[in-house]
Amino acid sequence: MDKDMEPSERVGDTHSFSAPSSKYDIVIVGAGPVGLLLSTCLARWGYKIRHIDNRPEPTKTGRADGIQPRSLDLLRNMGLKPDIMAFEPAKVYEVAFWDPMSSGDGIHRTGTWASCPSFIDARYPFTTLLHQGMIERVFIRDLNKNGVDVQRPWTIKGFKTDAEADADYPVEVDLEHVDGIEKEKVRAKYLFSGEGARSFVREQLKIGIQHKDPIAHVWGVMDGVVKTDFPDIKMKCTIHSEHGSIMVIPRENNLVRLYIQIASSTDKDWNPRKTASEEEVQNSAKRILKPYEIEWERVEWYSVYPIGQGIADKYTLDHRVFMGGDACHTHSPKAGQGMNTAFLDALNLAWKIHHVEAGFADRSLLESYESERKLVAENLLKFDAKYAALFSQRPPAAKDVAAATAQKDRNSEEEDNQFIATFKESCEFTSGYGVAYNPNTLNWSPTHPAQSSIINPKGHKLTTGKILHNSNVTRVVDANVVHLEQEIPLNGSYRIYLFAGKPSRSQKALSDFATNLNKKSSFLTTYLRPDIGSVSHHEKHNPHSHFFTFCTIFASKRPEIEISRDVPEVLARYRDHVYADDIWDHKVPDATAAAHAKMGLDPESGGVVVVRPDGYVGIVTSLVEGAGTVDALNAYFNSFCSKNISGHKANL
Amino acid sequence: MDKDMEPSERVGDTHSFSAPSSKYDIVIVGAGPVGLLLSTCLARWGYKIRHIDNRPEPTKTGRADGIQPRSLDLLRNMGLKPDIMAFEPAKVYEVAFWDPMSSGDGIHRTGTWASCPSFIDARYPFTTLLHQGMIERVFIRDLNKNGVDVQRPWTIKGFKTDAEADADYPVEVDLEHVDGIEKEKVRAKYLFSGEGARSFVREQLKIGIQHKDPIAHVWGVMDGVVKTDFPDIKMKCTIHSEHGSIMVIPRENNLVRLYIQIASSTDKDWNPRKTASEEEVQNSAKRILKPYEIEWERVEWYSVYPIGQGIADKYTLDHRVFMGGDACHTHSPKAGQGMNTAFLDALNLAWKIHHVEAGFADRSLLESYESERKLVAENLLKFDAKYAALFSQRPPAAKDVAAATAQKDRNSEEEDNQFIATFKESCEFTSGYGVAYNPNTLNWSPTHPAQSSIINPKGHKLTTGKILHNSNVTRVVDANVVHLEQEIPLNGSYRIYLFAGKPSRSQKALSDFATNLNKKSSFLTTYLRPDIGSVSHHEKHNPHSHFFTFCTIFASKRPEIEISRDVPEVLARYRDHVYADDIWDHKVPDATAAAHAKMGLDPESGGVVVVRPDGYVGIVTSLVEGAGTVDALNAYFNSFCSKNISGHKANL
Incomplete structure (x- = not known):
């Protein structure tokens, strides 16, 4: 048991109670996707973590297995994609x-x-x-590198928030080995429940569950290796037959997952405890797949479980004890959204906790976790019902699918077709790119009260609260062609992209930007690193501040750019983040500066895009001569920062 | 010492002489790039290997560091690219x-x-x-997985080929620990020297060295971490100044390599033992780089070594004892070709030894190792001299570089410009894609005596002896968009690509191909796997024979292809290798079937491309109705195979 404990907490070879003085930045309960991603981020950013899980080891078989495109972007941004791909997952x-x-x-x-x-x-x-256990292992390896072990099999027995007992570590948590012998009481700044649908924390907090769709289902899931002449066994398939319906999901190592609906609350004889044996499900699959044959070489995992849609009323009561993932939302496995939504819950919370605890953001920032993520869950549940209906109503006509997938701009005729509209929406949703956070203090949409001609310049094609568009650019220092949106790793910093248009045109605006950035109490100078004098000249991302990384992108060819001449000193310090927007893009085939064009920014005068640490656009501004652009960013950051930036009032 | 020995050869805890009965398929001396790639291939294909190196551990610092584009393709084909990229190498x-x-x-x-x-x-x-030691470690890890350890520090003391003593294992090799105490006599089918420029084996065989360019140089090489305002420190640079010349090569982990020429045999006071201290080289670099400043934070490696061009007269005398890599050819490090040429030496030999020992090819196949690879080395040496001249004559004018790199077809005007012609040639050479093996029994060019209208069909754009063109296609079974040229791993098999045009047009030709392939004593049925009855239905590449993998590519959209209907049974068995040629390619923007177009094959009637196990095109034929196509392939394979295919005479 001791071996899984955090080194600093080891209490010798005999079982005993730890001193109640054990203090952590956060206690994380549950080492599934949501808990692990949160833990991984916070461990990298230097937080002290107690992470427990009541299972003796990571998931061995079964559970979630689909990583959507946007989640893969995130894993890549964390440097974990190669480890995922090393398992040779199936790709649908x-x-x-x-x-x-x-x-x-x-x-x-x-x-x-x-x-x-x-x-x-x-x-x-x-x-x-890919099997969830492999994904978990990738995170666990990364955690171990950062000194965090998941303590197993331990469970949570109680908790309370009591700021009077300890203002800095207000949460008291009772932990216990599942053997019931070893127990420990710890204090933490935060407690996070990533316990899954049956969350002890949620029950203790008496937080209710709402159901969007009253229909519940019993699902059978079987992972196995098969021999079959069914031609689409390596594709995702939705199969309706006179003998029932199944869904086929290919997996790594010749595995295939079959989902089969065993009972529904709309059945006359509905019984949520209805079950089916492995053999019954196989026989059912054989009937459904006729005229094709299927035989199982081996079954890796088989499970039957009832599931209904549900969403927690609250994700937190006190902004100290939080929940995420299945603890907050459950739905059918059909659209493969469970793990992905869990990842993004964790991501959303991780940097907000970081910014509050690092002294950058006002504590009220934490309120946006629930407001942003609960909306996504609500949309997911709505979508889940719609998606099921879309599939069950009728098979899509070939021409509709062709029209919907055609690589052209939307037009009114297409929009008239309900099927196509729903299809497009569902593709955006299932890919993960459809998530849009509502306007709020972080996402300054055109409706934001701080109206100015500088904010949200005319013509830009970004949406605040949505992810930054992809673009290929050439890095000036080494001429590498890179993916701009991936250039800044998930380092907890805001990503400030200065699309600087033509150097000849934007020279003064860029210079004025630098001058105002250097001014006392700009958003940058207010949050300089305490160790700024001793930062290595090899530091690429955070030479000045832990909260900002700057990229400068010129609408020029790489050989025309001379950093020492074209980029003001403060921005030139980010010399690895100066780019030439000179790579052709098939999405904007006629543009001379494709990245500018994809963002909808003028290739002459440019513009500034501030992206939140999680990759969502926060604010878009013009790049103007004078103090206007930095003033706009000062106002933006001032609206949620802990310190007073540039004389701005907090109520701006 | 014992711990590095191969398990089967352990002789207990006391030092003693092994029994002279130790027998191996091959003894490989030297664990640099050439020895390791050879060893890795043969280990994967099941051969028993004794691999020694006289260094106590893999390269720690210095040595080769550049992997050219074609070599990276090869490493990917071996499944080793992710491990290389995990070290985060610099990319030039x-x-x-x-x-x-x-x-x-x-x-x-x-x-x-x-x-x-x-x-x-x-x-x-x-x-x-990337530092050579990291590359070596990637191979060594793979070797270990296949049960091969490199025995260190051991050296070779003598060898002789004596078929009378043992016809199966004709080579006797004396091995010795560098401590001079432990000694061992082993027998092998082959001995390979990857010992580098000072090859004991080459000296023993009294094989001479020829020099293409009589000029020798003394080079200083320094790897270090620097602080500099020189803007191109992350680029490859050729710097000429009044104070001398250096070459800058960026590396992983902020390292930078500087090459500096210390002396040349054209100097009046030429002394091949001339040297320079670390400080002298640094001071020299500081003078050369003016007006920029440079300081070293640390030096990882510094070395001075004399080097001249040289090429061995022979790569083997008896086709039992072979050499490759620097043992056969040395040249300046400027073009970064040493390791890459070594890799391709090893690759060329590996599959030929395999095909002879596995009973597929006639022993005379081994003769093509020297004839193919020595020509490449000769071209490399010629190129090396030309490349140096190209750089030293004059700086290239911007317009010439622009014209040379322009993405358009060659035209006569450009060809007239000698600079551009040399530039293009040098780019092809340094990238690795320029290597072309001469017509021979493996590479049936239009000059091959077996003339027929089926062989080398009009219009095709492939060159026998050159690598297969890249193309993107959609795999039918899972709709994955894949790189066709990478679909078959380096498995020692010939890769037979049936570009099948339109199914409606090629149906009979494809069916006739299958019928003739199934005939007794076709190239396929002559070399069936002995265990063909018990091969798993999951086997993707070699269900019938270890020597052939078939791919079928239709010029159709994926949903239009139905494997069970469109692909004859014998080819349908390779169901993971059926593709739709339906991905747009910017190199042939107007083609409806881009892969067919890139190969220059008719999108209606298709054609067949046979690619050697090392990726070079062997023969291109039409895909015709009747027996013609299989007849042509029978004739091709019959020209170097061990058995008599389809009644063909060996002298065809």
């Missing part, structure tokens, strides 16, 4: 639909569609399918 | 030229050019720079 590019033949001779394919069609500008237009 | 996309300013105020940039311009269709248009 298309979904096939199978329906009964009118002749009664079994099923036939009625259509296919892309899982992430080309109208979505995804780096990785596929779903990555 | 451009070379910058710096020359003295006429004002005498130091150096200025006079031009840049792409290291692998877009007229070369490379997957990875950059040179990957």
Whole structure:
């Protein structure tokens, strides 16, 4: 047992109670996707973590397995994508639909569609399918590198928030080994429940669950290696037949997952405890797949579980004890959104806790976790019902799928077609790129009260609260062609992209930006690193502040850019983040500066895009001569920062 | 000492002489790039290997560091690219030229050019720079997985080939621990020297060295971490100044390599033992780089070594004892070709030994190792001299570089410009894609005596003896967009690509191909796997034979292809190798079937491309109705196979 404890907490070879003085920045309960991503971020940023899980080891079989395109971007931004890909996951590019033949001779394919069609500008237009346990191991390895071990099998027995007992560590948590012998009381700044649908923390807090769709289902899930002549066994398939319906999901190592609905609350004899044996499900699958044959070489995992839609009323009561992932929202596994939503819950919370605890942001920033993520969960549940209906109503006509996936701009005729509209929406949703956070203090949409001609300049194509568009640019220092949106790793910093247009045109604006950035009490100078005098000249991302990284992108060819001449000193310090917007892009084939064009920024005068640490656009401004641009950013950061920037009032 | 020995050869805890009955398929001396790649291939294909190296551990610092684009393709084909990339190597996309300013105020940039311009269709248009020791470790890890350890520090003391003593294991090799105490006599089918320029084996065989360029040089090489305001420190640079010349090569982990020429045999006071201290070289670099400043934070490695061009007269005398890599050819480090040429030496030999020992090819196949690889080395040495001249004559004019790198077809005007012609040639050479093996029994060019209208069909754009063109296609079974040329791993098999055009047009030709392939004593049925009855249905590449993998590519959209209907049974068994040629390619923007177009094959009727196990095109044929196509392939394989295929005479 001791070996899984954090080194600093070891109490020798005998079992004993730790001193109640054990203090952590955060106690994380549950080492599934949501807990692990949160833990990984906070460990990298230097926080002291107590992470427990009541299972003796990581997931061995079964559970979630689909990584959507946007989540893969995130894993890449964390440097974890190669480790994921080393497992050689299956990649789903298309979904096939199978329906009964009118002749009664079994099923036939009625259509296919892309899982992430080309109208979505995804780096990785596929779903990555891999056993959850392998994904967990990738995170755990990273945690170990940063000195965090997941303590197993330990569980939470109680907790309370009591700021009077300890203002800095207000949360008291009772932890216990599942053997019931070893117990420990610890204090923490935060407690996070990533416990899954049956969250002890949620129950203790008496937080209710709302159901969007009253229909519950019993699902059977079987992972196995099969021998079959069914031609689409390596594709995602939705199969309807006279003998029932199944969903096929390919996996790594020749595995295939079958989902089969065993019972529904709409059945006359509905019984949420209805079950089916492995053999019954196999026989059912054999009937459904006729005229094709299927045999199992081995079954890796088989499970039957009832599931209904549900969403927690609150994600936190006191902004000290938080929940995320399945503890907050449950739904059908059909759209493969569980793990992905969990990842993004954790990401959203991680940097907000970081910014509050590092003294950058006002504590009220934490309120945006629930408001942003609960909306996403609500949309997910709505989508889940719509998606199911979309599939069950009728097989999509080939021409509709073709029209919907065509690589062209939307037009009114298409929009009239409800199927196509729903299809497009569902593709954006399932790919992860459809998530849009509502306007708030972080996301300054055109409706934000701080109206000025500098904020949200005319013509830009970004949406605050949505992810930054992809673009390819050339890094000036080494001429490497890079993915701009991936250039800053997930380091907890705001990403400030200065699209600087033509150097000849923007020279003064850039120089004025630098002058105002250097001024006392700008957003940058207010939050300089305490160790700024001793930062290595090799530091690429955070030479001045832990909260900002700057990129400068010129609408010029790389050889025309001379950093020492074209980039003001404060920005030139980020010499690895100076780029030439000189790579052709098939999405904007006629643009001379494709990245500027994709953002909708003028290739002459440019513009500034501030991206939150989690990759979502916060504010877009013009790049103007004078103090205007930095003033706008000062106002933006001042609206949620802990310190008073540049004389701004907090109520701006 | 014992711990590095191969388990089967352990002789207990006391030092003693092994029994002389120790027998291996091959003894490999030297664990640098050439020895390791050979060892890795043969270990994967099941051979028993004794691999020794006289160094106590892998390269710690210095030595080769550049992986050219074609070598990276190879490492990817071996599944080793992710491990290489995990070290985060530097990537060189451009070379910058710096020359003295006429004002005498130091150096200025006079031009840049792409290291692998877009007229070369490379997957990875950059040179990957990484310390040789890291590259060695990637191979060693793979070897260990296959049960091979490199025995260190052991050396070779003698060898002889004596078929009368043992016809199966004709080579006797004396091995010795460098401590001189432990000794061992082993027998092997082959001995390979990857010992480097000072090859004991080559000396024993009294094989001479020829020099193409009589000029020898003394080079200083320094790897270190620097602090500098020189703007191109992360680029490959050739710098000429009044104070001398240096070459800058960026590396992983902020390292930078400087090459500086210390002496040349053209100097009046030429002394091949001339040297320079670390400090002298640094001071020299400081003078050369003016007006920029440079300081060393640390020096990781510094070495001075004399080097001249040289090429061994023979690569083998008896086709049992072979040499490769620096043992066969040495040249200046400027073009970064040493390790890459070594890799390709090893690759060329590996599959030929395999095909002879596995009973597939006639022993005479081994003769093509020297004839193919020595020509490459000769070209390398010629190129090396030309390349040096190209750089020293004059800085390239910007317009010439622009014209040379322009992404358009060659035209006569450009060809007239000698600079551009040399530039293009040098880019092809340094990228690795320029290597072309001469016509021989493996490479059936239009000059091959077996003339027929089926062989080398009109219009095709492939060159036998050169690598297969890259293309993107959609895999039918799972709709994954894949790189066709990478779909078959380096498995020792011939890769037979059936570009099948339109199914409606090629149906009969494809069916006739299958019928004739199934006939007794076709090239396939002559070399079936002995265990063909028990091969798993999950086997993707070699269900029938260890020597052939088949791919079928239709000029159709993926949803239009139904494997069970369109692909004859014998080819359908390779169901993971059926593709739709439906991905747009910017190299052939107007083609409806880009892969067919890039190969120059008719999108209606297709054609067949046979690619050697090392990726070079062997023969291109039409895909015709009747027996013609299989007959042509039977004739091709019959020209070097061990068995009599389909009644063909060996002298065809």
